[in-house]
Amino acid sequence: MFRYHSARKTALGKAFETAELIYHAAVRELRKSNGNAVLGLVIQIVQSLILVLTMYFLFSVLGLRRIAVRGDFMLYVMSGVFLFMTHIKAIGAVAGADGPTSAMMMHAPMNPIISIGGAALASLYQQVLAATVIIFFYHSVITPITIEDPVGVLGAFLLAWFSGVGLGMVFLSARPWQPEAMSIIIPLYQRLNMIASGKMMLANNTKPDMRAIFDWNPLFHTIDQGRGFMFLNYTPRYTSIEYAVKFGLVCLMIGLMAEFFTRKHMSASWNKRR
Known part of the structure; x- marks a missing residue:
């Protein structure tokens, strides 16, 4: 009598239903860390701002400003920090999403993919908000800035998030084991x-020889390409957008297949012996 019965829907209706569930999962994820939603977002902005200021003073103290791109030095720092924060936050959010044995999975039509999508969307929302607020404040209060290719910079930002989601999927599927x-x-x-x-x-x-140490990292390619879009005086020669895209896609496919396999074998009793 109390079993959930889904009405027959078209493919478009199912897509809208899934999108709505992911939205609500993202809202839950945003409110999970802090009961006050506004305070939680402010904390994310402050974290990004602290890292930007830390990197700025570190560059200044160590005398590394001479290696930066000709242009606004603070914008150079922010171009690296925001993509870095977006990448690692996406990994942490997806890797920590609710698994198949979570109590939330008992509420139909919830499933792990919706939980993963909600965690990834919440992470992206937080980082987009933090970057937008900080750049707007810097542009309007301190000094006006010019971004050479805003669409390209946004694409690099989303690519950093996407590669983080792919890696997070791999970590999430390996976590139960x-x-x-x-x-x-x-x-x-x-x-x-x-x-x-x-x-x-x-x-x-x-x-x-130094570049070979970093060349495996998709974030290294994404940040360097993002700076190429941001500054008129810089053209990346040794990094590739295609590598970061392929890396993210491969990790996402591996993570989805591994998550499906884990979901078929996962049991709530696995953690009881630990």
Whole structure:
């Protein structure tokens, strides 16, 4: 009598229903960390602002401003920090999404894909808001800025988020099998990207042997390409948008297949022995 029965819907109706569920899952994800939604968003903005100011003063103290692109130095710092934050936050949000044994999965028509989509969307919303507020404040209060190709910069921003979602899917599918290992690997990868993302350097100015250390990282390619779109005086020669896109797609496909396999075998009793 109390079992959920879905009415027969068209493909378009099912798509709208899924989009609505993802939206509500994203709202729940945003309110989960802080009961006050506005305060939670302010905290995200402050986190990004603190990292921007930290990197600015670090560049100034170490005398690294000479390696930056000719143009607004604060904009150069923000171009690296915002893409870095978007990438690692997407990984953390997706990797920490509700799994098949979560209590939320008992409420039809909820499923893990909706939970993952909601977590990814909430992460993107937070980072877009933080970047928009900080750039608007800097442009209107401190000094006017000019972005050479705003659409290209937005594309690089979304690509950093997309590659983070792909990697997060891989970590999410592996977490039920090795939760202790994933609790170490995920933060380690996020901390490693403080250096491996290449947000403190330009690929064109990096020696080949040093560049080879960072070349595996899709975020390194995305940040460098994003700076090419942002500044008139910089043209990336050693990074590729295609690599970041292919990396994200491959990780997403692997993560989806692994998540489906895990969902078929996952049991709530797995964690009882730990």
